[in-house]
Amino acid sequence: xxxxxxxxxxxxxxxxxxxxxxxxxxxxxxxxxxxxxxxxxxxxxxxxxxxxxxxxxxxxxxxxxxxxxxxxxxxxxxxxxxxxxxxxxxxxxxxxxxxxxxxxxxxxxxxxxxxxxxxxxxxxxxxxxxxxxxxxxxxxxxxxxxxxxxxxxxxxxxxxxxxxxxxxxxxxxxxxxxxxxxxxxxxxxxxxxxxxxxxxxxxxxxxxxxxxxxxxxxxxxxxxxxxxxxxxxxxxxxxxxxxxxxxxxxxxxxxxxxxxxxxxxxxxxxxxxxxxxxxxxxxxxxxxxxxxxxxxxxxxxxxxxxxxxxxxxxxxxxxxxxxxxxxxxxxxxxxxxxxxxxxxx
Amino acid sequence: xxxxxxxxxxxxxxxxxxxxxxxxxxxxxxxxxxxxxxxxxxxxxxxxxxxxxxxxxxxxxxxxxxxxxxxxxxxxxxxxxxxxxxxxxxxxxxxxxxxxxxxxxxxxxxxxxxxxxxxxxxxxxxxxxxxxxxxxxxxxxxxxxxxxxxxxxxxxxxxxxxxxxxxxxxxxxxxxxxxxxxxxxxxxxxxxxxxxxxxxxxxxxxxxxxxxxxxxxxxxxxxxxxxxxxxxxxxxxxxxxxxxxxxxxxxxxxxxxxxxxxxxxxxxxxxxxxxxxxxxxxxxxxxxxxxxxxxxxxxxxxxxxxxxxxxxxxxxxxxxxxxxxxxxxxxxxxxxxxxxxxxxx
DNA sequence: GATCCACGGGTGACCGATCACAATTCTCGG
DNA sequence: CCGAGAATTGTGATCGGTCACCCGTGGATC
Numbered sequence: 001x002x003x004x005x006x007x008x009x010x011x012x013x014x015x016x017x018x019x020x021x022x023x024x025x026x027x028x029x030x031x032x033x034x035x036x037x038x039x040x041x042x043x044x045x046x047x048x049x050x051x052x053x054x055x056x057x058x059x060x061x062x063x064x065x066x067x068x069x070x071x072x073x074x075x076x077x078x079x080x081x082x083x084x085x086x087x088x089x090x091x092x093x094x095x096x097x098x099x100x101x102x103x104x105x106x107x108x109x110x111x112x113x114x115x116x117x118x119x120x121x122x123x124x125x126x127x128x129x130x131x132x133x134x135x136x137x138x139x140x141x142x143x144x145x146x147x148x149x150x151x152x153x154x155x156x157x158x159x160x161x162x163x164x165x166x167x168x169x170x171x172x173x174x175x176x177x178x179x180x181x182x183x184x185x186x187x188x189x190x191x192x193x194x195x196x197x198x199x200x201x202x203x204x205x206x207x208x209x210x211x212x213x214x215x216x217x218x219x220x221x222x223x224x225x226x227x228x229x230x231x232x233x234x235x236x237x238x239x240x241x242x243x244x245x246x247x248x249x250x251x252x253x254x255x256x257x258x259x260x261x262x263x264x265x266x267x268x269x270x271x272x273x274x275x276x277x278x279x280x281x282x283x284x285x286x287x288x289x290x291x292x293x294x295x296x297x298x299x300x301x302x303x304x305x306x307x308x309x310x311x312x313x314x315x316x317x318x319x320x321x322x323x324x325x326x327x328x329x330x331x332x333x334x335x336x337x338x339x340x341x342x343x344x345x
Numbered sequence: 346x347x348x349x350x351x352x353x354x355x356x357x358x359x360x361x362x363x364x365x366x367x368x369x370x371x372x373x374x375x376x377x378x379x380x381x382x383x384x385x386x387x388x389x390x391x392x393x394x395x396x397x398x399x400x401x402x403x404x405x406x407x408x409x410x411x412x413x414x415x416x417x418x419x420x421x422x423x424x425x426x427x428x429x430x431x432x433x434x435x436x437x438x439x440x441x442x443x444x445x446x447x448x449x450x451x452x453x454x455x456x457x458x459x460x461x462x463x464x465x466x467x468x469x470x471x472x473x474x475x476x477x478x479x480x481x482x483x484x485x486x487x488x489x490x491x492x493x494x495x496x497x498x499x500x501x502x503x504x505x506x507x508x509x510x511x512x513x514x515x516x517x518x519x520x521x522x523x524x525x526x527x528x529x530x531x532x533x534x535x536x537x538x539x540x541x542x543x544x545x546x547x548x549x550x551x552x553x554x555x556x557x558x559x560x561x562x563x564x565x566x567x568x569x570x571x572x573x574x575x576x577x578x579x580x581x582x583x584x585x586x587x588x589x590x591x592x593x594x595x596x597x598x599x600x601x602x603x604x605x606x607x608x609x610x611x612x613x614x615x616x617x618x619x620x621x622x623x624x625x626x627x628x629x630x631x632x633x634x635x636x637x638x639x640x641x642x643x644x645x646x647x648x649x650x651x652x653x654x655x656x657x658x659x660x661x662x663x664x665x666x667x668x669x670x671x672x673x674x675x676x677x678x679x680x681x682x683x684x685x686x687x688x689x690x
Numbered sequence: 691g692a693t694c695c696a697c698g699g700g701t702g703a704c705c706g707a708t709c710a711c712a713a714t715t716c717t718c719g720g
Numbered sequence: 721c722c723g724a725g726a727a728t729t730g731t732g733a734t735c736g737g738t739c740a741c742c743c744g745t746g747g748a749t750c
Contacts, residue, residue: 014737063738
């Protein structure tokens with residue numbers, strides 16, 4: 001409500017035209033920076049725009065032109081560190097490019113539910129970014145109708161069947177490889193792995209990297225433990241591992257899992273890193289402050305989000321900057337939670 | 346691209362009309378469940394809709410009717426636990442009500458930047474939820490033009506100057522009061538406070554609750570330390586506090602701060618809870634798994650988000666369910682990080 | 691002085707829905 | 721069997737923009 005008690009309607013292009021004494025089309029030209037408008041006319045129109053507080057109606061623009069300048073992010077989660085950071089990266093770039101950002105949460109991996117969310121995202125017009133780190137996301141990525149611009153943030157690229165695929169990813173395999181090598185280089189016989197759920201039935205890139213490092217070192221390969229996404233899963237998995245005295249090094253699928261693992265080891269009376277070394281994955285903000293602070297692999301999730309948007313932007317607009325993807329390489333961050341294995345008594 | 350190589354245009358209301366042999370208006374009636382349509386006609390139209398895969402164009406709907414079914418969340422942050430959980434709550438309810446969710450991040454508290462974000466949110470039509478836990482949010486809440494439906498998630502309600510204000514909040518004062526009392530009841534002489542930044546220049550509700558508990562107990566009131574939002578701030582603040590042997594209990598403005606505090610105490614060689622007790626705020630998911638696990642006050646952020654949406658929904662639609670706000674009361678969660686003060690030697 | 695063309699600017703249709711109202715049917719009492 | 725009123729259905733305008741195309745100037749060219 002304004003002072004007069006009723007909300008005054010937003011000025012339209014025609015209102016501006018009347019005020020400036022020109023046709024609505026001329027106003028449109030001024031708005032869009034069309035060259036063939038006499039400077040004096042342009043100024044008159046601009047003054048009228050200013051005075052009436054005109055703002056181009058986004059809805060009408062979308063309907064008339066088909067362009068929406070919207071990106072919808074489809075994700076199974078908005079609170080986990082990796083997901084949230086990707087979203088943040090997308091939002092940053094989107095804002096810089098004057099795109100609106102929508103989110104749709106895939107609460108269930110159920111086909112119907114996923115299809116419904118994809119529909120809603122499609123209805124919004126514009127482009128879609130799907131975070132496909134889990135079955136729901138993977139399914140959503142597959143359910144996007146042909147013709148809709150979409151970029152997938154994937155765990156690992158499926159074999160590109162020819163051209164460039166609209167996907168971005170981090171080198172999880174390399175990251176897991178590095179972390180595992182680090183632990184092995186400290187002298188551990190082998191490294192156990194508490195896994196996050198895989199997005200598909202296939203072996204995840206993280207698991208593959210871990211396995212590769214073990215193989216190269218000729219270390220025995222224990223069966224990975226399934227930990228879920230959160231600390232509770234890591235906790236449960238590690239309670240079992242803690243009973244086995246031969247376990248001296250544990251790699252975790254993410255830092256939350258590692259948190260639960262640390263807790264479980266503490267409860268089991270096994271010291272870290274004295275008796276058991278632990279490494280995480282992602283370098284979440286809290287990991288540096290844990291006691292012991294967590295050795296982990298830093299992944300550039302915000303950069304990944306920015307890259308995803310850049311790719312989408314390019315698909316949506318000819319004139320979009322074709323920046324390369326400046327996603328940083330995974331970087332091993334060694335902290336207190338890893339060290340040499342206990343010397344045998 | 347579909348198999349034929351070109352994207353077939355989405356069927357419009359008129360395509361359906363032609364297919365069903367009726368006018369476009371009748372199709373509109375069927376879509377909107379208008380009663381006066383003969384059952385046989387309705388069926389014919391429905392069949393055509395099915396066959397052509399018709400979906401009502403959201404943009405056109407918005408333009409023609411003015412209704413947008415959109416909620417834009419304005420927030421300074423999307424990754425911190427509280428913010429992210431509120432967003433999650435809003436999204437959940439919005440999805441249930443078939444609303445689209447947009448987000449706008451207030452990266453700077455700069456007036457111009459805030460105004461720009463508010464403009465974008467306004468342009469989206471629909472309603473706005475502003476998370477006003479910080480200066481940027483507070484400023485944004487104030488900058489929303491009159492007439493635009495908006496709900497603020499505020500730290501503490503300003504004196505309601507009459508009617509109901511479109512605000513939701515948690516009882517932070519009570520929560521801080523409870524946590525402080527808990528620590529005092531364990532025998533601590535007083536409780537130090539590491540604060541999160543206040544959204545305004547006024548004393549925050551958390552600070553007020555802490556102060557009230559101290560006053561009631563006749564305990565000395567130390568000056569609050571400023572900690573910022575993240576663990577780094579808590580760490581820095583606690584390094585100083587750790588030097589003072591009289592400090593035996595520390596309340597933190599949130600769990601991230603507490604994490605940094607725990608770390609700093611550890612580095613300073615002061616045991617928790619043996620020498621110093623620590624309590625957090627929010628009950629973030631990782632707090633239960635820290636070592637020592639963190640005593641904290643659980644706040645119902647998702648419930649808060651749901652309440653915010655419910656309020657907005659009510660303002661946007663007559664027919665919206667007028668559910669009360671089922672935001673749970675703050676609940677003290679006692680864990681390992683708090684205990685009696687050390688007995689003086 | 692007639693022709694051409696670039697420039698500046700205007701008109702009408704259209705995007706895909708809704709809304710207000712008119713027109714056509716149907717139903718039923720008198 | 722007719723007319724009134726209710727039930728159905730259709731037509732035209734509108735939301736606020738863009739797009740395609742047309743028209744009127746004026747100076748340069750021949």
